[in-house]
Amino acid sequence: MCGIFGYLGRRNAVKTAIDGLKKLEYRGYDSAGIAGVFQGQIIGCKEVGKVEGLEREVQELDFQLESAIAHTRWATHGKPSQINAHPHYDNARSLALVHNGIIENHLALKKELVSQGARFVSETDTEVISHLIASLYKGDLLFAVRKAIGMLKGAFAFALIHKDFPDQIVVVGHESPLVIGVGEQEMFVSSDPVAFSEFTHNVVFELLQPINRCLNGNDEVAVVHRDTFEVFDAAGQRSEKKIEKLTAKFGTASKGAYEHYTLKEIFEQPQTIRSAYVDRLSEEFGTAHFEEVQTEMPELLDVERILILGCGTSWHAGYLGAYLFEDMARIPTQLEISSEYRYKNPLVPHRTLVIAISQSGETADTIAAVRELKAKGTNVHGSTLSRIADACINMRAGPEIGVCSTKAFTSQVVILSLLCLAMARMRNMHKEDGKRFITAIEDLSAQVEQILETAPHIEKIANKYAHHENFFFVGRRYMYPVSLEGALKLKEISYINANGYPAGELKHGAIALINENCPTVALCSNKGTYEKILSNIMEIKARNGPVIAIAESGQKGLEGIVDDIIWIPEVIDELAGIPATVATQLLAYYIARKRGTDIDKPRNLAKSVTVE
Numbered sequence: 001m002c003g004i005f006g007y008l009g010r011r012n013a014v015k016t017a018i019d020g021l022k023k024l025e026y027r028g029y030d031s032a033g034i035a036g037v038f039q040g041q042i043i044g045c046k047e048v049g050k051v052e053g054l055e056r057e058v059q060e061l062d063f064q065l066e067s068a069i070a071h072t073r074w075a076t077h078g079k080p081s082q083i084n085a086h087p088h089y090d091n092a093r094s095l096a097l098v099h100n101g102i103i104e105n106h107l108a109l110k111k112e113l114v115s116q117g118a119r120f121v122s123e124t125d126t127e128v129i130s131h132l133i134a135s136l137y138k139g140d141l142l143f144a145v146r147k148a149i150g151m152l153k154g155a156f157a158f159a160l161i162h163k164d165f166p167d168q169i170v171v172v173g174h175e176s177p178l179v180i181g182v183g184e185q186e187m188f189v190s191s192d193p194v195a196f197s198e199f200t201h202n203v204v205f206e207l208l209q210p211i212n213r214c215l216n217g218n219d220e221v222a223v224v225h226r227d228t229f230e231v232f233d234a235a236g237q238r239s240e241k242k243i244e245k246l247t248a249k250f251g252t253a254s255k256g257a258y259e260h261y262t263l264k265e266i267f268e269q270p271q272t273i274r275s276a277y278v279d280r281l282s283e284e285f286g287t288a289h290f291e292e293v294q295t296e297m298p299e300l301l302d303v304e305r306i307l308i309l310g311c312g313t314s315w316h317a318g319y320l321g322a323y324l325f326e327d328m329a330r331i332p333t334q335l336e337i338s339s340e341y342r343y344k345n346p347l348v349p350h351r352t353l354v355i356a357i358s359q360s361g362e363t364a365d366t367i368a369a370v371r372e373l374k375a376k377g378t379n380v381h382g383s384t385l386s387r388i389a390d391a392c393i394n395m396r397a398g399p400e401i402g403v404c405s406t407k408a409f410t411s412q413v414v415i416l417s418l419l420c421l422a423m424a425r426m427r428n429m430h431k432e433d434g435k436r437f438i439t440a441i442e443d444l445s446a447q448v449e450q451i452l453e454t455a456p457h458i459e460k461i462a463n464k465y466a467h468h469e470n471f472f473f474v475g476r477r478y479m480y481p482v483s484l485e486g487a488l489k490l491k492e493i494s495y496i497n498a499n500g501y502p503a504g505e506l507k508h509g510a511i512a513l514i515n516e517n518c519p520t521v522a523l524c525s526n527k528g529t530y531e532k533i534l535s536n537i538m539e540i541k542a543r544n545g546p547v548i549a550i551a552e553s554g555q556k557g558l559e560g561i562v563d564d565i566i567w568i569p570e571v572i573d574e575l576a577g578i579p580a581t582v583a584t585q586l587l588a589y590y591i592a593r594k595r596g597t598d599i600d601k602p603r604n605l606a607k608s609v610t611v612e
């Protein structure tokens with residue numbers, strides 16, 4: 001996790017680095033720091049909390065640097081504190097270093113370094129790198145860094161400044177992203193080009209794909225000067241790197257009239273859902289196509305099994321996808337949480353299509369799972385894990401700034417529905433059924449719009465229940481993944497303990513928790529199991545549990561039974577997950593707002609989870 005930024009050039013280095021860091025806060029925001037050389041000395045400043053705290057501090061101190069490295073942290077080793085914040089130094093303060101990733105053998109290295117006299121001040125794994133490089137440095141910094149990275153295990157990217165080389169930043173990207181920005185007499189280093197894209201679009205990374213913006217995979221070291229850079233391979237030989245043009249558009253994110261990015265992104269969904277399907281539907285043939293995977297389409301015909309991988313919200317989208325592929329395309333589909341799958345030594349039969357789902361394309365667990373499959377010789381069709389996947393379908397949802405994922409989920413579900421439609425039509429689905437499914441997809445935007453119009457009603461319900469500390473979300477079939485997603489949203493942004501549960505499973509144990517202080521959100525939209533969930537609601541009511549139903553207009557039997565109802569439009573079961581999820585997003589948002597939490601940047605989280 002964590003965001004790294006570095007700057008050498010004609011601008012104010014401190015201000016440029018702080019502005020860059022603000023754009024990297026999606027990678028973590030529990031502490032931030034900056035360091036560099038000033039009048040021959042390494043000096044630094046660190047603060048607990050968000051980058052704005054660091055900004056205030058450097059302004060008060062009138063902190064100046066000639067060149068700067070900076071960092072925004074998501075704690076892995078050691079709690080968020082000033083001492084654990086990056087940059088980290090060696091004992092002589094000859095160097096400062098910022099790091100993203102995990103040094104897996106840090107304990108063994110620390111023991112060795114301590115025996116040589118190093119004094120550690122933090123609980124981080126990062127500090128090992130600073131002491132290690134300092135211990136190996138005898139005047140040749142490049143040699144010391146090369147030697148050190150040969151001794152480090154794990155995925156890591158780091159940038160360092162040494163006081164003997166005030167006009168250089170040395171950078172390494174080993175299975176963690178790091179990109180160099182080449183400006184006019186100025187150079188940038190960053191975990192993500194978004195942080196310097198307003199200054200230059202000339203970048204150096206191996207591939208222009210969002211996932212592996214790593215400088216290298218071969219332990220290369222880059223030395224960045226004020227107006228140029230050099231890259232050296234593991235043997236110390238210079239390697240040539242192409243300067244490429246950024247093609248991605250980086251708009252300046254703005255909340256507009258909305259109080260939070262999260263709310264804005266919830267309200268963007270009628271457009272983002274449309275963008276996910278527009279140009280991808282063939283009304284005449286009742287099917288879907290993706291320009292990104294068109295050439296591979298014949299391969300899709302041979303697919304006999306599907307494996308879906310993802311984490312968190314992306315895994316929930318995959319859950320709905322798995323139901324769809326089995327129901328509509330009649331293809332056996334396995335769903336796996338990336339972080340578990342990786343360590344399974346899985347059986348992957350021939351002709352398995354792997355769909356890796358990720359909003360960020362940087363989730364370490366999902367990348368690692370896909371790499372594991374690649375190592376097994378599997379033919380991988382991924383979504384955003386572009387570099388390692390054979391094909392990538394873009395969500396076209398625009399940047400998601402709120403840490404909790406909202407519009408990405410609905411876009412992912414639309415795309416899975418389209419892919420499923422295409423595969424179903426290649427198999428047994430009738431053209432007329434395909435056409436009907438297309439109409440249902442095209443209706444989604446307007447249906448989501450209708451739910452958004454009921455926001456004031458949902459807010460009233462949210463205010464009524466916001467004081468509760470425990471919630472259940474229950475659903476059956478297509479509503480079960482929605483219950484998981486609804487519960488996750490509530491947990492993330494309101495810090496309420498919420499459990500997503502298959503409604504029929506409650507009676508096998510969890511119903512023991514139901515009482516008048518534990519409300520249940522009952523997701524009723526799956527028409528095929530409506531009678532069944534009504535019985536489950538009765539079971540909850542019989543134990544004094546308050547029930548908020550999210551139900552489709554026309555569903556009878558709820559009024560007078562449940563405590564509150566959020567009505568949503570009628571949608572076919574296969575797509576009902578989309579509108580129902582939007583209702584749960586609004587409910588979670590307004591509960592969190594009532595509780596006064598930091599909705600866009602909830603505690604302990606980061607937008608991109610780049611450590612395993």
Ligand code: F6R
Pocket residue numbers: 311312313314315357358359360361362363366403404405406488492607608609
């Ligand atoms: C929840 C959330 C996370 C992510 C998960 C996977 O709101 O945002 O659960 O869904 O970390 O991230 P991606 O989709 O970027 O791989």
